[in-house]
Amino acid sequence: QGPLLEAAGRTIGVVTGIQGKKTFQVVVEGAEGHAGTLAQFERRDALAAFAKMATVLHAEIGTIDAEIKFTIGRVTVMPNAPSVVPSLVSFSIDLRHPDNAVLDAAGARIKALCAENTSPCAVTVKPLVDAPSNVFDERLRASIAEAAREQGHSAMAILSAAGHDARHLAKVCRAAMIFIPCRGGVSHVEHEWAEPADIAAGASVLAQVLRDLALSQ
Structure with a gap:
C-alpha cells in the first residue's frame, strides 16, 4: 500500500x-x-x-x-x-x-x-x-485518525491488499492497523526502506492510541 x-x-x-x-x-x-x-x-x-x-x-x-x-x-x-x-x-x-x-x-x-x-x-x-474480506473496528480506526491529527501527521483511510495477522485477530477482538509509506511501496524484502521520520510517526501514533485505550479502561 x-x-x-x-x-x-x-x-x-x-x-x-x-x-x-x-x-x-x-x-x-x-x-x-x-x-x-x-x-x-x-x-x-x-x-x-x-x-x-x-x-x-x-x-x-x-x-x-x-x-x-x-x-x-x-x-x-x-x-x-x-x-x-x-x-x-x-x-x-x-x-x-x-x-x-x-x-x-x-x-x-x-x-x-x-x-x-x-x-x-x-x-x-x-x-x-x-x-473473507474483513473490516477493522470503527472506534480504533477513529482513534488512529485522531492521534495522527493531534500529532500533526497527514493521514488517509486505506484498504490493505495484502494479508496480515490482524485479519485473524479481528475475528476474536477489536483490531486495527497503521500503515506508513515504504519507498516504492515495497515491503518484506531485503531492499525495503521506510524513512526514519515516518517510522517514528507511526510508532508515536500507535503509542498514543495504546495510551488512550489504557486510560479509558
Missing part, C-alpha cells in the same frame, strides 16, 4: 480492512510419452492442458473488474525432461478481491473453467485458503 501513501503525500494509513483471499492447488494429470514417437493426437499432455487453462483463467477471471487480483505463481511440471511429454502439472492460484460476493463467485468459476478445459487430461482443484 506504500505507493498510495507516497502518491498522496500522507504519513499515516488508517487501515479500513483487508481484502479477501482464496488460494487453490490445481493438479492436471495426463500421461507420459516419448516426444519423438507419440503422435500428437494420441497425447495426453498435461502441460498443454495447463496452458489452455491458464489462458482461459487469465482472460476471464483476471478481467472481472479493476479490483480483482488473479495470480498463477508456482508451476511444477513432471517429469520435466526435454524429450518427454509431461504427465503432470501442479500449479497454484492466488485470488483476491475486497468484495466477498465477487470473490466467492470467481472462486467457483475457477473450478468450472479448469474442468471445462482439461480434456484429454484430468484435473483436481483443491481449495487451500479461504479468508
Whole structure:
C-alpha cells in the first residue's frame, strides 16, 4: 500500500480492512510419452492442458473488474525432461478481491473453467485458503485518525491488499492497523526502506492510541 501513501503525500494509513483471499492447488494429470514417437493426437499432455487453462483463467477471471487480483505463481511440471511429454502439472492460484460476493463467485468459476478445459487430461482443484474480506473496528480506526491529527501527521483511510495477522485477530477482538509509506511501496524484502521520520510517526501514533485505550479502561 506504500505507493498510495507516497502518491498522496500522507504519513499515516488508517487501515479500513483487508481484502479477501482464496488460494487453490490445481493438479492436471495426463500421461507420459516419448516426444519423438507419440503422435500428437494420441497425447495426453498435461502441460498443454495447463496452458489452455491458464489462458482461459487469465482472460476471464483476471478481467472481472479493476479490483480483482488473479495470480498463477508456482508451476511444477513432471517429469520435466526435454524429450518427454509431461504427465503432470501442479500449479497454484492466488485470488483476491475486497468484495466477498465477487470473490466467492470467481472462486467457483475457477473450478468450472479448469474442468471445462482439461480434456484429454484430468484435473483436481483443491481449495487451500479461504479468508473473507474483513473490516477493522470503527472506534480504533477513529482513534488512529485522531492521534495522527493531534500529532500533526497527514493521514488517509486505506484498504490493505495484502494479508496480515490482524485479519485473524479481528475475528476474536477489536483490531486495527497503521500503515506508513515504504519507498516504492515495497515491503518484506531485503531492499525495503521506510524513512526514519515516518517510522517514528507511526510508532508515536500507535503509542498514543495504546495510551488512550489504557486510560479509558
